[in-house]
Amino acid sequence: MGGVLAASPPAPPPGAGSSASLGLTVPPGFGTPSVSSVVPPTGETKETPRRQLEAETPLINPGAFDECHRKCKDVFPLQMDGVRVVVNKGLSNHFQVNHSLLLSTSGESSYRFGATFVGSKQTGPAEFFPVMVGDMDSSGSLNAQIIHQLTAGLRSKLAFQTQQHKFVNWQGDAEFRGKDFTATVTIGNPDVLAGSGIIVAHYLQSVTPAVALGAELVYHRRPGEEGAVTSLVGRYTGSNYVATLTVGSAGAHASYYHKASDQLQVGVELEASTRLQDTSVSFGYQLDVPKANLLFKGSVDSNWVVGATLEKKLLPLPLSLLLCSFLNHRKNKVQVGFGITVG
Numbered sequence: 001m002g003g004v005l006a007a008s009p010p011a012p013p014p015g016a017g018s019s020a021s022l023g024l025t026v027p028p029g030f031g032t033p034s035v036s037s038v039v040p041p042t043g044e045t046k047e048t049p050r051r052q053l054e055a056e057t058p059l060i061n062p063g064a065f066d067e068c069h070r071k072c073k074d075v076f077p078l079q080m081d082g083v084r085v086v087v088n089k090g091l092s093n094h095f096q097v098n099h100s101l102l103l104s105t106s107g108e109s110s111y112r113f114g115a116t117f118v119g120s121k122q123t124g125p126a127e128f129f130p131v132m133v134g135d136m137d138s139s140g141s142l143n144a145q146i147i148h149q150l151t152a153g154l155r156s157k158l159a160f161q162t163q164q165h166k167f168v169n170w171q172g173d174a175e176f177r178g179k180d181f182t183a184t185v186t187i188g189n190p191d192v193l194a195g196s197g198i199i200v201a202h203y204l205q206s207v208t209p210a211v212a213l214g215a216e217l218v219y220h221r222r223p224g225e226e227g228a229v230t231s232l233v234g235r236y237t238g239s240n241y242v243a244t245l246t247v248g249s250a251g252a253h254a255s256y257y258h259k260a261s262d263q264l265q266v267g268v269e270l271e272a273s274t275r276l277q278d279t280s281v282s283f284g285y286q287l288d289v290p291k292a293n294l295l296f297k298g299s300v301d302s303n304w305v306v307g308a309t310l311e312k313k314l315l316p317l318p319l320s321l322l323l324c325s326f327l328n329h330r331k332n333k334v335q336v337g338f339g340i341t342v343g
Contacts, residue, residue, distance in 0.1 A: 059180035062212035065202035068235050068244045072255035072267035076284035077297035077309035080324040080337030081106055088343030094118050098343075100135070106335075111138045123149050140165055153177045171198075180206040196222035210237050216248070250274060263288050304329035318343050 082104035100112040114135030134144035160170035171188035190197035204214035218229045231248025246253040251273040272279040284299035293313040307326040322339035
């Protein structure tokens with residue numbers, strides 16, 4: 001349950017020298033501003049001390065609590081079983097529909113119709129609000145979300161789910177983004193008469209330009225049962241890597257993401273559950289071959305489950321092919337999937 005978003009790296013401190021002496025690279029289409037040379041005062045060295053650099057670098061918004069491990073998770077392949085066909089059709093600049101057909105060999109086959117509406121309120125280079133997303137399957141079950149930017153720092157989200165014409169789940173989020181922190185409150189399935197519901201509170205604070213610390217509180221209540229779970233998170237962001245650790249009463253979750261090059265990204269995850277008394281380690285990687293329009297993802301974990309996905313874009317056609325395979329060596333089971341996306 002949570003939020004969204006990112007931030008740009010801070011600008012270099014002023015007075016640190018010319019762009020040539022700093023070894024700055026200028027993106028295509030941009031010019032280098034003229035910078036006059038500055039002679040350091042007597043008693044100061046040419047190199048600014050590291051503490052002074054950190055003090056002069058402004059803190060940035062750390063993003064949402066739920067996104068702390070996302071960089072690493074995006075490297076791993078997603079399981080898919082059977083055949084999936086997805087057709088996307090844009091009706092206008094604000095409205096899009098899609099059809100999804102799943103033919104499964106292990107579960108039930110299904111058809112889903114989805115629609116997306118994007119408003120005209122622009123808050124960023126690629127951010128428009130409000131956003132309404134929903135899809136319905138052949139049995140009448142509905143999933144829907146409404147996301148809106150109320151103010152410059154306040155964003156709200158309402159999500160609900162029905163199953164065969166009955167409400168089974170709904171939640172409301174309120175996310176406030178400050179200059180150097182993000183606070184989120186989520187209320188799920190509240191029932192005042194029965195005295196039940198779930199409240200989740202997140203807070204993430206930038207301590208330094210590279211370090212962010214935060215906490216999570218999950219409180220749940222229903223007739224005859226009440227409890228709370230707390231956890232703490234710490235994230236360190238380097239030039240080409242992100243290390244994150246979450247520790248709480250429910251267990252621990254550690255992840256490490258590393259961008260080796262523009263084509264190769266790797267990630268390692270460790271998850272330990274106190275309730276299940278189980279610990280697992282997973283390694284994943286993503287290989288991008290832009291010249292061949294190929295995207296390959298692979299993974300292996302301590303339970304000897306090996307998985308891989310291969311995505312191929314058939315340009316200039318608006319068509320993508322996806323091959324997926326997961327092999328569980330301990331259970332001697334294999335899952336194979338094939339997907340086609342049009343549009």
